[in-house]
Amino acid sequence: MGTPRSPPTWRSRRCSPATCAAAGWPWPSYLGRPVNHQWTKSYEFEAAIGGYRDRWLPGAAGYSSPLRPLYELQIIASLSGDVDAYLRTASCNRAPAGAWCRSCAKCAWVFLATAALFGHALAIRKIGADMFADPALAGVYQEMAGLTGTKPFECTGTEGEVRAAIRAAGRGRDAGAYPALAACLRDPAVAGARPLAALLAEWGHDELVPAAFLGQVRKARAEAGARPAP
Ligand SMILES: [Zn+2]
Numbered sequence: 001m002g003t004p005r006s007p008p009t010w011r012s013r014r015c016s017p018a019t020c021a022a023a024g025w026p027w028p029s030y031l032g033r034p035v036n037h038q039w040t041k042s043y044e045f046e047a048a049i050g051g052y053r054d055r056w057l058p059g060a061a062g063y064s065s066p067l068r069p070l071y072e073l074q075i076i077a078s079l080s081g082d083v084d085a086y087l088r089t090a091s092c093n094r095a096p097a098g099a100w101c102r103s104c105a106k107c108a109w110v111f112l113a114t115a116a117l118f119g120h121a122l123a124i125r126k127i128g129a130d131m132f133a134d135p136a137l138a139g140v141y142q143e144m145a146g147l148t149g150t151k152p153f154e155c156t157g158t159e160g161e162v163r164a165a166i167r168a169a170g171r172g173r174d175a176g177a178y179p180a181l182a183a184c185l186r187d188p189a190v191a192g193a194r195p196l197a198a199l200l201a202e203w204g205h206d207e208l209v210p211a212a213f214l215g216q217v218r219k220a221r222a223e224a225g226a227r228p229a230p
Contacts, residue, residue: 028150037153043068046208066213069204070221072109072157073165077117077200077224086118087126093154100127105152107131108140108180113157116165116196132169132178141166141184163193200224 028035039045046064053060067075079086091110095101100110111131115123124130131137142148145166146159157165166184170177175185184190203221206214 028153038155041065041068043205043208050208062210064208064210066209066217069206069209069217070224071161071199071202071204073113073117073161073196074200074202074221074224076113078220080118080223083118083122087122091155102127102129102131102134103137105140105144105154105156108137109144109154109156109162112141112162112165112169116168120169132180135179135182137180138183141180142187145184145187145190147184147187147189160194161199163190164196164199166190167193168196 036042046068049063053062076086090098090100092100092104092107094104094106100107107127108131111123111127114126115132120130120132123132139148140152141162143150143152144156144159145162151159156162163184166181167190170181170185175182178185200221203218206217209217
């Protein structure tokens with residue numbers, strides 16, 4: 001993934017399809033400690049490794065993801081100018097390359113993000129099935145939205161992104177129209193989620209992004225924020 005820019009929330013929500021860097025907040029916990037399985041894609045990591053390089057390896061190459069300041073939803077929205085190319089991408093970690101299992105959290109997230117940004121019909125084209133019609137996915141969406149259980153250990157949007165996307169996807173429809181989203185759409189936390197447009201217009205920490213890339217990233221974010229609703 002959205003929310004006030006308090007450090008813990010902000011640092012953990014940047015992500016990109018290129019690096020699969022969604023590190024949602026709150027992190028799942030194991031043995032009482034938070035576990036971020038994508039910490040190496042986080043702002044914290046970039047700052048730490050940059051500090052190590054400056055101290056111990058001066059002059060060595062630096063590391064930074066130019067997409068880290070962006071939400072996944074912003075990155076996907078920036079592809080609206082080439083939807084055909086977007087439709088050819090695939091990122092399920094269970095199905096064979098290029099395919100979708102249509103049952104994991106990653107598939108559920110991509111379907112949701114696509115529906116929220118480009119419309120339900122295009123999401124069905126992308127995944128090859130209507131995942132909102134599958135009541136077995138209700139629990140996955142609730143977990144991704146931070147409403148129950150533990151956030152899935154998959155590269156999905158942050159809690160704020162998921163809630164905003166569900167709210168946007170269900171806009172103008174009865175909650176029962178989408179069995180997979182029904183419980184989420186009836187939850188006050190989703191009903192009160194930030195509007196998708198507000199999330200798309202946000203901007204994260206960018207002081208670690210090389211200046212040579214910053215203009216391009218800001219342009220992509222601006223285009224994502226300016227795109228019309230489906
Ligand atoms: Zn899958």
